[in-house]
Structure formats: structure tokens, C-alpha cells
Amino acid sequence: MRFTPKPETFRPGETLRILRTIDSFLPNILEPARQAWQISNRLEQKGIRSPLLTTVSSPEDRSPKKETLGQVQITRVPVQWALGRYKFSFGMMTYLRQYQLLHSHLYRSFQTDCAFFLR
Numbered sequence: 001m002r003f004t005p006k007p008e009t010f011r012p013g014e015t016l017r018i019l020r021t022i023d024s025f026l027p028n029i030l031e032p033a034r035q036a037w038q039i040s041n042r043l044e045q046k047g048i049r050s051p052l053l054t055t056v057s058s059p060e061d062r063s064p065k066k067e068t069l070g071q072v073q074i075t076r077v078p079v080q081w082a083l084g085r086y087k088f089s090f091g092m093m094t095y096l097r098q099y100q101l102l103h104s105h106l107y108r109s110f111q112t113d114c115a116f117f118l119r
Helices: 031-045 090-096 110-118
Strands: 018-021 052-056 066-069 072-078 081-083 086-088 101-104
Touching: 018 031, 018 090, 031 052, 031 072, 052 090, 072 090, 086 110, 090 110, 101 110
Parallel strands: 018 052, 018 101, 052 072
Antiparallel strands: 066 072, 081 086
16 A cells, blocks of 8 residues: 555645654653654754654653754643553644654554544
């Protein structure tokens, strides 16, 4: 099967936009988070927009809602409900439609399920 972007999501000459999602990021940085940031930072250096979208699980987490590390914009969205490691973060849905590609650093997550059903 061949992937063809919908005409309304990508126009010739437009800068490619890749949204990278991960369930946790700084201050809880593990190897997947480091890898996600490195990939996004390199893409940003090449002129491809690739922000990181992550969740905030704990009310005690004092991380900023938005920040830039290197050339990568990081956005943290609160989790409304969790079922094990599956985190429902309804605020993420507004971001998913703004990008041509979604690269999720989880096999199955709220982000990947929403991206599938919103397209």
C-alpha cells in the first residue's frame, strides 16, 4: 500500500511538519526521550519542523507547558486519566491535525490511536 498525503495536509513547496510524541520528557529523561529530542533537533537544523509533544502525569511536575531546547519546541499536555501506561490526554488532539506526519515513540498510545482515527 502506498501512502499519499491528503491534499489539504501537504502542498508542494510547503515545509514538512513532523510531530513527534512521547509519553514523558524532561525532567524524566530516559533513552527514548533523548533519542526523540536528537531526531527532532537534527530535523529542525535541516529546516523540517519537528516539535515534541509529551504529557504531564503528575500535578507536582513543575515543568513549563512550553519550552525550547536546542531548536526543538516542547509542549507538555496534562493527562486527564490513565489506564496503566495508556494515558488519556485530550488536549493532544488539537495538535495532531496540524502536522503531515506523526512519529510516536510508543507502539500503542492515546496519541497513535487518535492520529489513526482523526485522519
